[in-house]
Amino acid sequence: MYDNLSIRDGHMHTPFCPHGTKDTLESYVEKAIKEGRREITFTEHFPMPEGVTTETFRRECTLLEEEIPAYIEAIGRVKVNYKERIAIHLGFEVDYIEGYENKITDALNQYATTIEDGVLSVHFVKFENQYYAIDYLPDFETLLTKIQSLEKIYDLYFETVLKSIEADLGKYKPKRIGHPTLVRIFNKKYPMAYENECLFQAIVTALKEKKYEIDFNMAGLKKEFCKETYPSGRLLELIKKEHLPLILGSDAHCAEQVKIDLSSF
Numbered sequence: 001m002y003d004n005l006s007i008r009d010g011h012m013h014t015p016f017c018p019h020g021t022k023d024t025l026e027s028y029v030e031k032a033i034k035e036g037r038r039e040i041t042f043t044e045h046f047p048m049p050e051g052v053t054t055e056t057f058r059r060e061c062t063l064l065e066e067e068i069p070a071y072i073e074a075i076g077r078v079k080v081n082y083k084e085r086i087a088i089h090l091g092f093e094v095d096y097i098e099g100y101e102n103k104i105t106d107a108l109n110q111y112a113t114t115i116e117d118g119v120l121s122v123h124f125v126k127f128e129n130q131y132y133a134i135d136y137l138p139d140f141e142t143l144l145t146k147i148q149s150l151e152k153i154y155d156l157y158f159e160t161v162l163k164s165i166e167a168d169l170g171k172y173k174p175k176r177i178g179h180p181t182l183v184r185i186f187n188k189k190y191p192m193a194y195e196n197e198c199l200f201q202a203i204v205t206a207l208k209e210k211k212y213e214i215d216f217n218m219a220g221l222k223k224e225f226c227k228e229t230y231p232s233g234r235l236l237e238l239i240k241k242e243h244l245p246l247i248l249g250s251d252a253h254c255a256e257q258v259k260i261d262l263s264s265f
């Protein structure tokens, strides 16, 4: 089932990423070929709706709408240039933001014909009408103070992941759920043995029903306070037990990071 895991990388960023690097698309592609990939998807951060966070932070997180045409054109170009050597797909990493479903749907519909593949990720969780970026330490810590326990942060995060799977985002909703244990990004600083079997089971059942794929994401391995893949632990076990499709994602933000590590698989 998972024998061919290493031929594809379904989650890569680009020089268009505001918090990434200026490494060229060609350097990402060359590295992917060198690492043995035969198929890749560029998944730049899809523009986030206004109002979720400050304008300054939004600018750091995702593309702006006006940057999309240049992105599409550039990916189209490498796709053609490398077509004999590797299959390249144009995609986006779309933020699932609770309460913004209609806006996200409208935005996706606009690019319907150009999007070939994609990842739907939870980076933001909503608590008492405020949004917190779960992978940004100051937000994580502010939320911890307000919500009062790590377990509640984990509950909120996984409940949001479940909502992202169940949400109606229209016909062009991505079919792959991004790094579904991202909440563990600071687990070395804030240790948590989370065992909400019931919630994990609900997530796995929903993934199965929707026939979604799971982004088996490598980014956490190199994060100072994480050192594990997303998903990991019990959730990964349940996913494997159900034989749900895992698609590797280097989540590279520079060419050097276009690699995968299956040692913990």
Ligand SMILES: [Zn+2]
Residues within 6 Å of the ligand: 013, 017, 019, 045, 253
């Ligand atoms: Zn990023």
Ligand SMILES: [Zn+2]
Residues within 6 Å of the ligand: 093, 121, 123, 178, 179
């Ligand atoms: Zn992400």
